[in-house]
Amino acid sequence: MAEEKELVLYYKPTCPFCAKVLDFMEEDGIELPLRNILTDDAALKTLIEVGGKKQVPCLFIDGEPLYESNDIIDYLRANCS
Incomplete structure (x- = not known):
């Protein structure tokens, strides 16, 4: 079973x-x-x-930043949906 990664999304409304x-x-x-x-x-x-x-959105995946909304959505679709 895949190990769960710690995810945190940094954003501004x-x-x-x-x-x-x-x-x-x-x-x-x-x-x-x-x-x-x-x-x-x-x-x-x-x-x-x-x-x-200071760029957002930024998804931290186990402390590593991932930028760009499309890349974040692709990651979430593949790993969290």
Whole structure:
């Protein structure tokens, strides 16, 4: 059986690409921990320190950043649906 990975999605509510990922998650019943970088200073700091940039959406997979909404959706479709 495949080992479960720790997933956390960093986002901001004003981002249309984040909305695309969140809409996909809602439609497919995928629930993940969410970190809003506009209201969570620690999340913003982690995003920049680990990922090297402030870009969202960013899916952390066992601490490794994955950017781009389509890539995140493809990952979630393959691993969480």
